[in-house]
Amino acid sequence: MSGSMRLDSPRFGDSTKTPELDPWLLWPAVALLLIGLVMVYSASIAVADSSRFTGNKQEFFLIRQAVFLAIGGVAGLMAFQVPVRTWQAWSMWLFLGGIVLLLLVLIPGIGSVVNNSRRWINLGPVNLQPSELVKLFTVLYAASYIVRRLPEMHSFRRAFVPMALVILFVGALLVAEPDYGAFVVIVLIAFGMLFLGGINGKLFFSLGVVALAGFAIIIRFNELRWGRFIAFLDPFNNDPLGKGYQLTHSLIAFGRGEWFGVGLGGSVEKLLYLPEAHTDFLLAVIGEELGLFGVATVIGLFALVVHRCFAIGRRALLLERAYAGLVAQGVGIWFGVQAFINMGVNVGILPTKGLTLPLMSYGGSGILVNCIALAIILRIDWENRR
Structure with missing residues (x-):
């Protein structure tokens, strides 16, 4: 019981009970x-x-x-x-909350439009960008999902498909804003964590090829994206x-x-x-x-x-x-x-x-x-x- 109490209540500065925080992470950050x-x-x-x-x-x-x-x-x-086990217990609810925020940002009058993109919710003196929260919530949820499905990570239908459908739904909301950058980051987070979780290597590679093809299609059939891609190849000309x-x-x-x-x-x-x-x-x-x-x-x-x-x-x-x-x-x-x-x-x-x-x-x-x-x-x- 006492060990549990110490784990839940870290005390900064008490070197006898709390080890020093990792300086190679803390100070560079x-x-x-x-x-x-x-x-x-x-x-x-x-x-x-x-x-x-x-x-x-x-x-x-x-x-x-x-x-x-x-x-x-x-x-x-x-x-x-907050103990890590608490983040694990709340991961699904946080992820669902992030999806709700992505839906709210698309509603006129709630989502703010800046530079032809509806990515922010006006909170008075500041704007909240839900896609930033969803990046963290995706990490927390994907980790929870993988832990629950560890015995099934070799299965395409049971391990990959459910996660892929959820991420595609989130991606559709991000594309509707549009926020292609956040979409790419979240897809790569989810795919990367599935790979670390033990998904079949050949399957992962094949899905990566499909994902690249999908992004290529999105770029080719979007006039703005395609124009930027052409300009990127030789911006000075x-x-x-x-x-x-x-x-x-x-x-x-x-x-x-x-x-x-x-x-x-x-x-x-x-x-x-x-x-x-x-x-x-x-x-x-x-x-x-x-x-x-x-x-x-x-x-x-x-x-x-x-x-x-x-x-x-x-x-x-x-x-x-x-x-x-x-x-x-x-x-x-x-x-x-x-x-x-x-x-x-x-x-x-x-x-x-x-x-x-x-x-x-x-x-x-x-x-x-x-x-x-x-x-x-x-x-x-x-x-x-x-």
């Missing part, structure tokens, strides 16, 4: 959050200074991002207090002032940065040339101001975070804590995939899509959910050590 805060401020100054919405205050996005980080930190501390505009200016930013950048605050592309510089294209501003050194540092920090997620998950699996292990590795897949896609878009190796850089880009929903996810991983690690 904190570094990414703080670097993101600084770079969001640098990248958003021109936008904030020129917009009536911000009251022409250069610090507008800095203040809001700092508030988001504070809220995310408090939410993370609260999430850390294929509509550089239209569909290739963001990518051309992103590449110019990286080119100006060279090895060590033009200096913090010295970006020219952020001066209303590069759209979404403080969200989707934050890495381009980092590349321009801090150069290859700055970009490599960010990549290295993300690599550490993802590695520790998988290491903590592997440790949990060795301790026969299957749900905890799958959740940790699922978050690693999520952060790794989303960071890779965002970076790939910024440097021009992937077609342009609206997807933020985890832990760094401006946005309350993303920062909040990322902090909660990190807290859950730290909780898993803490329980592993008990």
